[in-house]
Amino acid sequence: MNELMGIALPPLPAVLGQMTLGLVNGSFYALLSLGLAVIFGLLRVVNFAHGAFYMLGAFAAALALEHLGINYWLALLLAPLAVGALGVVLERLLLRHLYGLDPLYGLLLTFGISLVAEGALLQHFGSSGQTYPVPDALQGAVNLGYMIIPLYRLWVIAASLVVCLVTWFLIERTRLGATLRAATENARLVQAFGINVPLLVSATYGAGVALAALAGVLSAPVIQVSPLMGSSLVIVVFAVVVIGGMGSILGSVVSGLGLGMIEGLTKVIYPQASSIVVFLIMALVLIWRPTGLFGKS
Amino acid sequence: MSxxxxxxxxxxxWYGESHVLHGVDLTVAQGEMVTLLGRNGAGRTTTLRAVLGLTGSRRxxxxxxxxxxxxxxxxxxARLGIGYCPEERGIFSSLSTEENLLLPPPVGNDRAMSLDEIYLxxxxxxxxAASPGTRLSGGEQQMLSVARILRTGARLLLLDEISEGLAxxxxxRLGEIILSLKQRGYTILLVEQNFRFAAPLADRFYIMEHGQIVEHFTQAQLSSKMGMLHEFLGV
Incomplete structure (x- = not known):
C-alpha cells in the first residue's frame, strides 16, 4: 500500500470507484439544488418543500407503474409534469400571498407543505418504502476498468448532466432565459415592459419543482421509495446550495457534482466523516465567502 | 376634439403609508411632447410610476x-402601448447589451423601429452588443434605456430624468434623439430636472410641487413664465 507522510493511502481503484459513485449522488444534489437556485433567484423563496416534491416524483412513478402500468420512460416525463402542476397550484393559492414579506414566511410555508405531504403519504404507505424496478433497457453493468458499475447509475449521471446543461442553456442563452434573468434582477421593471411576471413566477416555480420530481423518478430504482426519502436529502442539498451560492445556476450544478465526489472520496479516506464533510465545507465556505463560491453579494 | x-x-x-401624489391632473395629446418639471421629491417620478401601476396603491x-x-x-x-425609461435607467447587469435591447416585448404596432434603425x-x-449591459458608460446605458423601448411599438414614451448625470x-445628443422621436410621431411625457435640456423640446410644461400640479403653460408662454420658473426651480 502507498504511504504519504505515514498515512496509508487507499488503492487508486477504490478512490476512483467511490468518486464515481459520489458522482451519482452528486447528480441528485445538482438537479435538486438547480431547482432551488432557480426558484430562489426569482421568487426569493427558500423552497423547503423541495425534498417533498422529489419524494412525490418518485411516488408518482411508483404508483403510476403499480396502478396504471405506466413504464419508467413515460414516468420520467409525466411525473415531473404532474408534480410541477401541483407546484404551480400551490404557488398560485398559497405562496403568492407571501411575496414582499420576510423570506422566513416562505420558508415556513414550504416547510409546512413538506410536513403535510410526508404525513399524508406516511398515513397511507407507512415508512418502510417500496422498490422500483430498474427498466429493462438499463439492466446490467459496465466495466470501467477500475470498477464494475450498474448501467443504471451511469444513466443517472448522464441524464442529470444533460438536464443541467439544457437548463443552463435555457437560462443563459435564450430570450426566455434573458427575461427570467432580468426579472430576477428587477421584476417590477420587467412587468412595466409588458411582460406577465406573475405568470413567469408561477412557471418558474413549477419548473423548479418539476426538476425535483425528475430527480425523484431518476432515484426511484436506486433507493427505497419512501415518504421520508426527501427530508434526509434536502438538508444536504441546502448545504450544497449555500456552498454554491444562493441563486447561482452554475454554482449549484458545479458544487452539487463536486460535493458528491468529495463525499465519495471521504468514504475511502476517512469513512466516519463522510456524512458530515459537506457540512464542514459549508461552515468553511460561510466563514471564508459568505455569499458562496459562485454567489454575488 | 378626440x-x-x-x-x-x-x-x-401612496408608497406604503406615505401619501405622495395629492390629486394630479395632467393630459398628453397624441403626438405631443410634455415636460413635467419640479424639484426633487415633488412627485414627478411617482407620477410616471403611478401611470404604470408601480406605486403601492393609487386612486x-x-x-x-x-x-x-x-x-x-x-x-x-404597458400593453396599451407604453414605453418606460426609469430614472435609474434599469439596465440589467446579467444581460448583454443586445439582450437588454431585445428584452421588452411588443406592446403595440405603432412606429415600431427595427433593430437596424435603432443601431443606426x-x-x-x-x-x-455583446458586452454586459452595466459595463457600458453612463451615457451608453442611458441610450440603451431609451433605445430598447423604441422597438416595442409603444406610442407613449414615459422618460424619467434621461439627462441626469451625463456629459x-x-x-x-439625447436632445437631438428626442426631437427626432417627436418628428416620428411618438407621444412623450418627459420628467426633467434639467430645464435647459427640456425647454426647447416640449410643447407644454407642467410644474409639480408637493404631489400636485401647480402650474401649466405652453411653449409660447414660456418666456413670460421665466420669473415663476426661477421661483419654483431656481433656473
Whole structure:
C-alpha cells in the first residue's frame, strides 16, 4: 500500500470507484439544488418543500407503474409534469400571498407543505418504502476498468448532466432565459415592459419543482421509495446550495457534482466523516465567502 | 376634439403609508411632447410610476388611449402601448447589451423601429452588443434605456430624468434623439430636472410641487413664465 507522510493511502481503484459513485449522488444534489437556485433567484423563496416534491416524483412513478402500468420512460416525463402542476397550484393559492414579506414566511410555508405531504403519504404507505424496478433497457453493468458499475447509475449521471446543461442553456442563452434573468434582477421593471411576471413566477416555480420530481423518478430504482426519502436529502442539498451560492445556476450544478465526489472520496479516506464533510465545507465556505463560491453579494 | 392619449385626473398615490401624489391632473395629446418639471421629491417620478401601476396603491383616473387603467396589472397597462425609461435607467447587469435591447416585448404596432434603425440611431450599442449591459458608460446605458423601448411599438414614451448625470455633449445628443422621436410621431411625457435640456423640446410644461400640479403653460408662454420658473426651480 502507498504511504504519504505515514498515512496509508487507499488503492487508486477504490478512490476512483467511490468518486464515481459520489458522482451519482452528486447528480441528485445538482438537479435538486438547480431547482432551488432557480426558484430562489426569482421568487426569493427558500423552497423547503423541495425534498417533498422529489419524494412525490418518485411516488408518482411508483404508483403510476403499480396502478396504471405506466413504464419508467413515460414516468420520467409525466411525473415531473404532474408534480410541477401541483407546484404551480400551490404557488398560485398559497405562496403568492407571501411575496414582499420576510423570506422566513416562505420558508415556513414550504416547510409546512413538506410536513403535510410526508404525513399524508406516511398515513397511507407507512415508512418502510417500496422498490422500483430498474427498466429493462438499463439492466446490467459496465466495466470501467477500475470498477464494475450498474448501467443504471451511469444513466443517472448522464441524464442529470444533460438536464443541467439544457437548463443552463435555457437560462443563459435564450430570450426566455434573458427575461427570467432580468426579472430576477428587477421584476417590477420587467412587468412595466409588458411582460406577465406573475405568470413567469408561477412557471418558474413549477419548473423548479418539476426538476425535483425528475430527480425523484431518476432515484426511484436506486433507493427505497419512501415518504421520508426527501427530508434526509434536502438538508444536504441546502448545504450544497449555500456552498454554491444562493441563486447561482452554475454554482449549484458545479458544487452539487463536486460535493458528491468529495463525499465519495471521504468514504475511502476517512469513512466516519463522510456524512458530515459537506457540512464542514459549508461552515468553511460561510466563514471564508459568505455569499458562496459562485454567489454575488 | 378626440381624447388625449394620456389623461390623468385626480390621481392620488401612496408608497406604503406615505401619501405622495395629492390629486394630479395632467393630459398628453397624441403626438405631443410634455415636460413635467419640479424639484426633487415633488412627485414627478411617482407620477410616471403611478401611470404604470408601480406605486403601492393609487386612486383617481389614468386613461391611456381611452382605456381606464386603475385596477389593471402593470403588464396590462404597458400593453396599451407604453414605453418606460426609469430614472435609474434599469439596465440589467446579467444581460448583454443586445439582450437588454431585445428584452421588452411588443406592446403595440405603432412606429415600431427595427433593430437596424435603432443601431443606426445608436451606433455605440451595436459595437458593444455583446458586452454586459452595466459595463457600458453612463451615457451608453442611458441610450440603451431609451433605445430598447423604441422597438416595442409603444406610442407613449414615459422618460424619467434621461439627462441626469451625463456629459453635456451626450445631453445634446439625447436632445437631438428626442426631437427626432417627436418628428416620428411618438407621444412623450418627459420628467426633467434639467430645464435647459427640456425647454426647447416640449410643447407644454407642467410644474409639480408637493404631489400636485401647480402650474401649466405652453411653449409660447414660456418666456413670460421665466420669473415663476426661477421661483419654483431656481433656473
Amino acid at each position: 381624447e388625449p392619449l394620456l389623461s390623468i385626473s385626480g390621481l392620488h398615490a 383617481g383616473s389614468v386613461r391611456v388611449g381611452g382605456v381606464e387603467t386603475t385596477g389593471l396589472a402593470p403588464h396590462r397597462i 440611431m445608436f451606433p455605440n450599442l451595436k459595437e458593444r 453635456p455633449v451626450i445631453v445634446q
